[in-house]
Amino acid sequence: MAIPGTLPIIGASWDDVLFVLFAAVMLGSALLVVTLRDIIRSGLAMIVCFGSLAGIYVLLGSPIMAATQVLVYIGAISVLVLFAIMLTQTKGGPARLVFQTQWWAAAIAAIAIVIILAVVVGSTDWQASAERASATTEAVARLLFDEYTLPFEAVSVLLLAAVIGGVFLAKRDRAPD
Amino acid sequence: MANSLDAYLILSGFLFAIGTFGFLARRNAISMLMSIELMLNAVNLTILAFGAFIPALQGHATVIALIVVAVAAAEATVGLAIVIAIYRNRRTPLVDEYDAMRQ
Numbered sequence: 279m280a281i282p283g284t285l286p287i288i289g290a291s292w293d294d295v296l297f298v299l300f301a302a303v304m305l306g307s308a309l310l311v312v313t314l315r316d317i318i319r320s321g322l323a324m325i326v327c328f329g330s331l332a333g334i335y336v337l338l339g340s341p342i343m344a345a346t347q348v349l350v351y352i353g354a355i356s357v358l359v360l361f362a363i364m365l366t367q368t369k370g371g372p373a374r375l376v377f378q379t380q381w382w383a384a385a386i387a388a389i390a391i392v393i394i395l396a397v398v399v400g401s402t403d404w405q406a407s408a409e410r411a412s413a414t415t416e417a418v419a420r421l422l423f424d425e426y427t428l429p430f431e432a433v434s435v436l437l438l439a440a441v442i443g444g445v446f447l448a449k450r451d452r453a454p455d
Numbered sequence: 456m457a458n459s460l461d462a463y464l465i466l467s468g469f470l471f472a473i474g475t476f477g478f479l480a481r482r483n484a485i486s487m488l489m490s491i492e493l494m495l496n497a498v499n500l501t502i503l504a505f506g507a508f509i510p511a512l513q514g515h516a517t518v519i520a521l522i523v524v525a526v527a528a529a530e531a532t533v534g535l536a537i538v539i540a541i542y543r544n545r546r547t548p549l550v551d552e553y554d555a556m557r558q
Contacts (some may be wrong), residue, residue: 285483290456293457293458293516294457296457297456297457297462298456300506301466304466304470305466305469305470308470308473308525309473311473311477311489311490312473312474312476312480312481312486312490312493317483317486319484320489321485321489324467324489324492324493327493327496327506328496330498331496331500331525332465333523334463334500335500335503336504337457338463338472338504338506338507339507340503340507340517340520342517342521343503343517343520343521346521346524347524347558350524350525350527350528351492351496351524354528355492355527355528355531358531358532358535359485359489359492360530362485362488362535362538362539363485364544365539365542366538366539366548367548368546368547368548369526374517375482376481376482377480377481377482378480378481378482378550378551380480381479381480383478383479384475384476384478384479384480385476387475387479388472388473388474388475388476388479389472389513391468391471391472391475392468392469395464395468395472396465396468396502397467399464399465399468399522400461400462404508404509405509406460406508406509407501407509407510408458408547409458410457410458410507410508411507411510411513412506412507412513412517413459413506413513413517414516417514418517418518420514420515420558421514421515421517421518422521426518426522428521429518430499430522431489431528433522433525435531436470436525436526437525437528438527439529440529440532440533441532442526443532443533443534443536444532444533444535444536446536446538447533447536447537447539447540448535448536448540450543
């Protein structure tokens with residue numbers, strides 16, 4: 279049985295359907311991340327958000343970036359965040375106040391950012407092509423190890439510095455004997 | 456819809472704004488770091504959207520996004536280590552109780 283090119287009833291293409299689906303899941307779970315009272319649950323919602331963002335990367339035609347998103351964000355950063363949550367949870371359970379007292383000012387700032395960005399995006403001609411086209415993974419690798427060798431090496435030094443800094447900051451001070 | 460640059464840009468604008476709200480409004484230091492991660496992801500989505508729709512940026516956008524991911528990982532490591540170090544001294548993860556400089 280062949281899959282039809284468009285959705286049977288509505289007539290939207292599969293790309294559009296997937297885009298709307300991933301976008302809705304991503305924005306919904308991002309809202310959960312910033313509003314849930316229990317911080318463990320907001321950590322888990324963050325994983326869902328990263329996963330659907332990986333789906334959007336696939337729709338953009340960049341499978342290498344989707345794989346990196348799953349490996350680094352879902353595999354490494356989320357686990358790091360969940361460990362930090364468990365290390366810093368207080369016995370009394372989640373805090374009574376989720377937001378600080380001036381959260382309405384933050385909400386106004388966020389809405390202003392959305393409006394400004396929407397106006398800018400709507401009023402600018404980006405000279406974009408009508409079709410998505412993305413570089414193959416091989417082309418990306420050639421760029422990364424040829425033209426961008428210096429940033430690549432700088433990133434490796436940065437990661438080394440971050441490892442040393444993380445261990446130094448989080449290690450327990452030895453009690454004086 | 457999936458074939459227009461504007462849709463991706465507005466989507467990442469929404470994600471960035473949600474991250475901004477979380478960073479400014481949450482009391483828990485780790486929630487603030489998670490909001491920063493959301494904002495970095497929004498920026499990455501913007502970079503990749505430009506790379507997919509503007510031919511001159513094609514491969515470069517993916518390379519830049521990969522470097523941004525590495526920098527974000529470094530930032531998360533050091534940020535969480537700082538939060539854990541502060542928690543060890545003050546016994547709370549809530550940032551509005553870090554008021555030692557005020558007294």
